[in-house]
Amino acid sequence: MSRYAVNKVLWQVARDEALAAEYKDAPEKFLTDRGLTTEEFRQLLERDFAALFAAGAHPFLLFTFRIKISGGWSYPMMVEHVKALADIDPPLDIST
Amino acid sequence: MLPVVNTDTRYQFIQFDGSILNAQTTQMAKIVHLSVVPHDPVLPGIGRDGRPVGPDARRLLDGIARMREGLAASKPDIIVMAGSDHLCQFFFNNMPPFLVGKAERIAGPPGYEQRDWGLATYDAPIEGRLARYILTQGFEHEVDFAYSDEFVVDHAFSVPLNFMRPQADLPIVPIFLNFLAPPVPPAKRYLKLGGIVRKIIEEWEPDLRVAVICTGHMTNGVGGPYMLRHTQRPESEWDRTVNAAILRNDVADLVAHSSWDEMYAQGNNTPGFLGFIFAYGVASGTPFTWHDYVPSKMQPLMILLEWTEDQLNGGQT
Numbered sequence: 001m002s003r004y005a006v007n008k009v010l011w012q013v014a015r016d017e018a019l020a021a022e023y024k025d026a027p028e029k030f031l032t033d034r035g036l037t038t039e040e041f042r043q044l045l046e047r048d049f050a051a052l053f054a055a056g057a058h059p060f061l062l063f064t065f066r067i068k069i070s071g072g073w074s075y076p077m078m079v080e081h082v083k084a085l086a087d088i089d090p091p092l093d094i095s096t
Numbered sequence: 097m098l099p100v101v102n103t104d105t106r107y108q109f110i111q112f113d114g115s116i117l118n119a120q121t122t123q124m125a126k127i128v129h130l131s132v133v134p135h136d137p138v139l140p141g142i143g144r145d146g147r148p149v150g151p152d153a154r155r156l157l158d159g160i161a162r163m164r165e166g167l168a169a170s171k172p173d174i175i176v177m178a179g180s181d182h183l184c185q186f187f188f189n190n191m192p193p194f195l196v197g198k199a200e201r202i203a204g205p206p207g208y209e210q211r212d213w214g215l216a217t218y219d220a221p222i223e224g225r226l227a228r229y230i231l232t233q234g235f236e237h238e239v240d241f242a243y244s245d246e247f248v249v250d251h252a253f254s255v256p257l258n259f260m261r262p263q264a265d266l267p268i269v270p271i272f273l274n275f276l277a278p279p280v281p282p283a284k285r286y287l288k289l290g291g292i293v294r295k296i297i298e299e300w301e302p303d304l305r306v307a308v309i310c311t312g313h314m315t316n317g318v319g320g321p322y323m324l325r326h327t328q329r330p331e332s333e334w335d336r337t338v339n340a341a342i343l344r345n346d347v348a349d350l351v352a353h354s355s356w357d358e359m360y361a362q363g364n365n366t367p368g369f370l371g372f373i374f375a376y377g378v379a380s381g382t383p384f385t386w387h388d389y390v391p392s393k394m395q396p397l398m399i400l401l402e403w404t405e406d407q408l409n410g411g412q413t
Contacts, residue, residue: 004188007187007188008187008188008189011183011187014208015206015208053320053321058183058277059319059320059364060182060183060276060318060364060365061183061319062319063318063319063320063323064183064319067212068208072212073212073213078323078324079324081319082321082323082324085320085321090320090321090322090361092357092360093278094278094364096188
């Protein structure tokens with residue numbers, strides 16, 4: 001597990017327009033050679049928000065990542081995000 | 097005897113209108129205002145474009161307006177503002193627990209926050225002399241501040257500053273406190289830090305009036321599964337417990353309920369309460385002058401706090 005590497009992907013996509021475009025255009029290429037496990041690679045490729053959250057990805061980063069790849073914030077997107085995470089017991093330790 | 101006007105340029109401050117303010121050196125700087133102001137990025141847009149304003153939001157906006165008037169009445173020369181970075185620029189590759197910003201200007205928020213929430217920018221000079229004094233005296237007081245000469249502030253600074261001083265006519269000293277990226281220092285360190293920052297300001301030689309604005313959260317789960325919980329349950333047991341301690345001015349109890357685990361369990365951004373703890377450090381035991389507690393189904397619960405000059409200085413003003 002590399003929570004740091006996962007958070008770094010979330011952070012770069014959420015904060016950097018050029019890197020967000022790279023992730024959107026060629027996600028497999030973007031995620032390669034970043035020290036991600038096979039499962040983390042899958043989670044970020046398939047945008048499996050529930051699995052990322054359950055594994056301890058930073059929730060605020062995860063949400064801002066989602067805002068970015070959704071093209072901006074919207075109420076329905078927020079409701080969908082909460083629904084996706086609703087059945088997970090939040091991990092208390094999210095430190096890297 | 098008339099006060100002596102000090103013409104030592106170390107104590108001359110060029111004001112916005114170009115005139116020179118001669119600070120007297122016979123007295124030290126004084127804390128004249130302390131407040132805790134929300135930074136919820138949704139708040140500034142409430143009522144925009146003629147949309148209706150709900151009663152809870154009205155109460156919050158009226159409370160903030162009251163504190164803005166309190167700040168103006170305190171006639172500050174400088175604002176010290178303590179807030180967080182929302183993983184906007186600081187990241188796990190290099191994460192400062194406490195940081196003094198000493199660039200030429202304080203400016204923000206970044207473009208993505210302006211777009212996502214329609215936020216206005218804030219741009220004001222930084223009072224570099226006080227920033228450097230807090231930094232170096234912090235070392236003397238065993239606080240190992242990080243510092244930055246190039247940074248941006250996110251909504252944690254721009255929203256409270258736009259609410260409290262929209263004319264952006266005062267120099268600011270920004271202090272970043274890590275609320276968001278664990279591990280963070282224990283709450284007792286934020287309390288101690290607030291007290292040390294106050295002591296440093298009050299030991300600064302220019303006879304200037306310094307306001308301190310802090311920001312933080314009560315129960316808040318933005319980004320996590322509890323993000324909309326307030327729509328069903330506007331306040332938690334933790335909120336009620338903490339508010340009761342605030343009403344009793346029971347700072348030890350506030351600290352006791354501010355462990356990362358206890359706060360985080362309420363919602364992932366609740367450790368932002370550490371901004372309140374810092375404010376209580378600045379207050380150094382003085383009870384607040386004014387307070388409001390606003391649970392709502394429309395936005396996360398918020399507490400507003402204000403201390404006036406007279407209150408902060410033991411009724412000696």
